[in-house]
Amino acid sequence: MYIFGASGHGKVVISALESRGIHISGVFDDNEALKTCLHYPVKVYNEIEDHHDNSFIIAIGDNVVREKVYERLGRGAWYGVVIHEKAVVNDYIRYEEGTVVMASATVQPGTQLGKHVIINTSAVVDHDCLIGDFVHIAPRATLCGGVQVGKGSLVGAGSTVLPGIQIGENCTIGAGATVLRNVNDGETVYGVVK
Known part of the structure; x- marks a missing residue:
């Protein structure tokens, strides 16, 4: 498998794969100053010779x-898809290409993860959540049951989204936020969101 991205997140993805x-066939980045990522x-x-075979x-x-x-x-x-061996991912979920689930994360039944979603370290995605493409659920964030998160949104570290809440596309939920209401497309929220 090829890894594109050799910064901090790349290290965590490599760790999950290992x-x-x-097998990691190569690590690539646009930043020519980066010479190694872990080992x-x-x-x-x-410099990728032919990416169609991997x-x-x-x-x-x-x-x-x-x-x-x-x-x-x-x-x-x-x-590919990366699910860390120490993640808890229920058999009754659906995920698409490029999804990454990190160590100690939990994904519960009925959840659907779109393309290139990140469920980061110790995040919790409870039952029946719908997560759009290119979403990042940051470390220790919690989505209660039935939450929907639109394409391109970030749910910040340590935040909590209450059951049934809908978060629009390209939103940012600040670190540590508690989300008690729906969040409109493009909105940035923090603190207690009501």
């Missing part, structure tokens, strides 16, 4: 940048 014994040498993207994970935490890289690699590329 926890499953998945892997980093190459610039144009899968990718885009290991970039920023939702906008992750989507731009996806568009650049092309829709014909094959994307």
